Amino acid sequence: MDLEKLWQSVLAQIQLDISPANFATWFANTKILSFENDVISVSTPNSFSKEWLEQKYGKDILKILQSLDENIKNVSFVVDPKKTKSPLGKKGFKNSKEETSTEQLGFKELEINKETNLNPRYIFDNFIVGPFNELAFAAAMAVVEEPGKNYNPLFVYGGVGLGKTHLVQAIGNKIKEDSPEKKVKYLPAEKLISIIVNSIKKNSVEELKKTLRELDVLIVDDIQFIAGKDKTQEEFFHTFNSLYQKNKQIILSSDRHPNAIPAITERLKSRFKGGMIADISSPDFETRVAILKQKGEEKGVDLPKEIIEFIANNIQRNIRELESALNRLIIFKKANNKNPTLEDTKKLLKTIIVSPSKITNPKKIIQAVTEFYDIPNGTMFFTSRKKEFSKPRQVAMFLLKKELKLSYSEIGRKFGGKDHTTVIHACQLIEKTAEEDEKIHQEIELILQRVYSS
Numbered sequence: 001m002d003l004e005k006l007w008q009s010v011l012a013q014i015q016l017d018i019s020p021a022n023f024a025t026w027f028a029n030t031k032i033l034s035f036e037n038d039v040i041s042v043s044t045p046n047s048f049s050k051e052w053l054e055q056k057y058g059k060d061i062l063k064i065l066q067s068l069d070e071n072i073k074n075v076s077f078v079v080d081p082k083k084t085k086s087p088l089g090k091k092g093f094k095n096s097k098e099e100t101s102t103e104q105l106g107f108k109e110l111e112i113n114k115e116t117n118l119n120p121r122y123i124f125d126n127f128i129v130g131p132f133n134e135l136a137f138a139a140a141m142a143v144v145e146e147p148g149k150n151y152n153p154l155f156v157y158g159g160v161g162l163g164k165t166h167l168v169q170a171i172g173n174k175i176k177e178d179s180p181e182k183k184v185k186y187l188p189a190e191k192l193i194s195i196i197v198n199s200i201k202k203n204s205v206e207e208l209k210k211t212l213r214e215l216d217v218l219i220v221d222d223i224q225f226i227a228g229k230d231k232t233q234e235e236f237f238h239t240f241n242s243l244y245q246k247n248k249q250i251i252l253s254s255d256r257h258p259n260a261i262p263a264i265t266e267r268l269k270s271r272f273k274g275g276m277i278a279d280i281s282s283p284d285f286e287t288r289v290a291i292l293k294q295k296g297e298e299k300g301v302d303l304p305k306e307i308i309e310f311i312a313n314n315i316q317r318n319i320r321e322l323e324s325a326l327n328r329l330i331i332f333k334k335a336n337n338k339n340p341t342l343e344d345t346k347k348l349l350k351t352i353i354v355s356p357s358k359i360t361n362p363k364k365i366i367q368a369v370t371e372f373y374d375i376p377n378g379t380m381f382f383t384s385r386k387k388e389f390s391k392p393r394q395v396a397m398f399l400l401k402k403e404l405k406l407s408y409s410e411i412g413r414k415f416g417g418k419d420h421t422t423v424i425h426a427c428q429l430i431e432k433t434a435e436e437d438e439k440i441h442q443e444i445e446l447i448l449q450r451v452y453s454s
């Protein structure tokens with residue numbers, strides 16, 4: 001049997017039943033690898049399309065295959081990036097190794113260390129230094145050299161997405177690497193607040209005090225959140241003093257200068273200001289280019305100069321946005337198996353660059369979600385609890401909120417007068433799952449690509 005012809009016939013039939021966009025997304029670069037023991041094995045370019053083919057189209061594919069050859073009993077899908085050809089040919093992609101590393105996408109978070117609570121991803125090796133963060137970096141280095149001696153506390157502040165968390169965790173990771181015996185603990189302020197509150201409830205404050213005071217390095221991220229939390233401030237003040245007196249290193253980050261944090265006690269404020277205060281500002285153009293190049297390399301994409309410069313010119317605010325721009329391009333490359341052109345890039349990044357509400361509307365969003373999940377028009381509005389409809393509905397609600405900033409009640413009205421609490425619940429649910437589940441995250445990105453490219 002000619003496997004290639006067989007697959008062509010399957011594709012020809014599938015194509016009749018699904019939208020061109022879905023066809024291109026899920027069936028590009030698939031082929032039959034083998035037919036052994038009554039099983040057809042289909043290769044897919046990445047795990048993402050593998051899962052979709054299995055779950056969404058598996059049954060239909062098998063049916064079509066069986067109608068073409070009754071000896072076929074089953075179909076299986078395998079990820080085989082090497083077997084799929086790149087439309088750019090050899091020039092565009094260096095080799096299959098590159099494909100594999102794109103496959104990994106850098107999405108897999110490394111595991112957080114249970115003892116220190118540090119994320120091993122945040123290290124100095126991948127921290128880029130430029131005029132915008134030089135001072136904070138130099139201070140960090142001084143702390144690493146002699147923890148507890150040079151700057152205590154080190155207080156790093158700056159706007160969102162500028163690298164505070166990365167920097168303070170890199171300090172922790174480096175100290176731990178240099179001196180594994182040292183006790184290092186990283187705590188986001190919310191976590192600090194909750195462990196203090198819980199220990200008060202459980203009458204275990206003394207125990208907590210003891211653990212915190214035995215540390216060599218205590219890192220508290222986003223300390224501004226303790227504003228107005230009196231109990232936490234009280235406990236933290238004593239812990240701070242105790243560590244400080246023993247020359248143990250304290251590292252704090254905040255989105256603003258200590259003077260600008262409201263509702264913290266004067267005595268804490270003056271402790272915060274007693275060491276080194278270093279700010280991080282926005283990265284300049286050269287640094288933005290350097291960051292994009294490095295992150296691209298890390299994730300196995302080699303973007304041409306014009307694309308890098310386009311992004312660096314248009315996304316200036318922070319590093320997190322640069323990263324999300326890059327991720328969009330990577331997801332595009334994964335789904336389409338080709339590098340985006342400058343035109344593609346412009347479309348893909350439209351939402352980050354200009355206000356989304358100017359270029360899309362509720363109809364487009366609902367259309368894109370309907371098509372993506374391949375459900376009949378209008379079914380999203382059924383008050384059905386079936387997951388098949390409820391998930392697209394929740395995703396659509398989430399996107400209407402996120403992209404168009406519609407009010408919850410407005411969204412509720414669009415969905416047949418649903419209560420605004422239902423909408424809030426849907427939005428929160430999707431937001432949370434998208435954070436935790438890479439698959440949902442990618443689905444949402446792919447839907448957005450459709451919304452903004454139509």
Ligand code: ADP
Nearest residue numbers: 126127128159160161162163164165166319320
């Ligand atoms: P913040 O805590 O200030 O909001 P993060 O530390 O979370 O910012 O940084 C946002 C993203 O940008 C992270 O993925 C981080 O790894 C990356 N990043 C920040 N600063 C740098 C830098 N100087 N070099 C490389 N990546 C950076």
Ligand code: MG
Nearest residue numbers: 164165166221
């Ligand atoms: Mg942070």
